[in-house]
Amino acid sequence: LRDAISIYNDMLDEGIVPDTSTYARLMIVCGLCNDLPMGLQFVDEFTRKTLPRTSFFYHALIDLYARCNQLHCALNVLEEVKASATVEATHHHYEPIVRLLVEKSRWEEVDTLLNGWEEVSYSALQYLILNAHHQSQWRRVMRYEEMMKKNGQKPYSALVPLIEEAKRNVQINEMSDLSPVPLSPVTATTPITPITP
Secondary structure (H helix, E strand, C coil): CHHHHHHHHHHHHCCCCCCHHHHHHHHHHHHHCCCHHHHHHHHHHHHHCCCCCCHHHHHHHHHHHHHCCCHHHHHHHHHHHHHCCCCCCCHHHHHHHHHHHHHCCCHHHHHHHHHCCCCCCHHHHHHHHHHHHHCCCHHHHHHHHHHHHHCCCCCCHHHHHHHHHHHHHHHHHHHHHHCCCCCCHHHHHCCCCCCCC
């Protein structure tokens, strides 16, 4: 971050006028370094210059908020993108939020977000399969694989064993749910004495 700010100041000293891409990259660095106050300073400076809000700018802003654990702000920016007449919401705007929700194990919110995403990206589905498996979300692993298939895609080879394991675990869980509850040793060996009047 220090280096990025130093280069930015050198640009200003040389009379180079920063554009939207300059501020977007500075915001991304602030997000990577978890420095929300500095990132918001660049957002304020960007806003004062009335530069255009491009797709890259929105990605950088969402990424900044997501990396700094500001989910509500990230979702608000995503809604702004979806309502924009000039910018199309893409995986660049959804994926930082997906990443944050997965890190917090907020899987129901992940699924809600996916329901509002018309074309879930291949990279997002790969990430979701990998992390759902890591968190033992077996049914979700299968669901995300099914979403891939509907998109005409296949998981890359390293994910296949994880998907197969998830399917086996779901079957094991279903079988254990259907099996009768075993009697305790006492109940199983103690004869039942009839009640006599």
